[in-house]
Amino acid sequence: MEDETIMECKSESTTTETQHTQSAESEKLDVPVEENGAESTLETKHKLSKKKLIVIAAAAVAVIAIAVALLIPSKFERVKSECVQIAGRVVGSGNYFMIDTYPDEYENMDSAMVALLAPSAQENALEAIQYANDALGFNGSVYSQMMKTTALMGRQSAETDKYKVSWTYHPDNGLEVTYEKK
Secondary structure: HHHHHHHHHHHHHHHHHHHHHHHHHHHHHHHOOOOEEEEEEHHHHHHHHHHHHHHHHHHHHHHHHHHHHHHHHHHHHHHHHHHHHHHHHHHOOOOEEEOOOOHHHHHOOOOOOOOOOHHHHHHHHHHHHHHHHHHHOOOOOHHHHHHHHOHHHHHHEEEOOOEEEEEEEEEEOOEEEEEEEE
16 A cells, blocks of 8 residues: 555656646647646736737838828929919819919900910920929929920920920910829
8 A cells, every 4th residue: 555655656756747847848838738627827918918919010100101101292392382473373183283473363454464474374384394393303304495495386295204384385375384193
């Protein structure tokens, strides 16, 4: 009987040592220890919190990207805005805008008033056209072509990968230039 008790104690001692060895090895390998067939609740919570953190971080990045895309104006919008500052007047919205060296409003004005306003308006509009051409990546020769356009040539155009510019000239209406996003 005494031998049986000693054997049972040795058996329990061996089982306990084996469990401690498995636990220590699994901590080194970061493998969950199964106790009675169930994973440790602490490790399960840790895995869930990591997953939640990853999901929250991904959502935050997505929200920031959307906010940046909506709040920061596109290059085209920035160029249009700058042309308004230079020329004082730009027509159009969305995917296009137009700069006119002789705006339609001049047609109904007193000729003395037009003679006073037109030179500075034309100068400012031409400066805005040069700016837009450079900022949107059009070759310098495009502006030169614009300045040499006659009424008989009709509508002319040039393109880059992202933008299109077209223009027409008439002595009575001046140079009208339209910029478009493709």
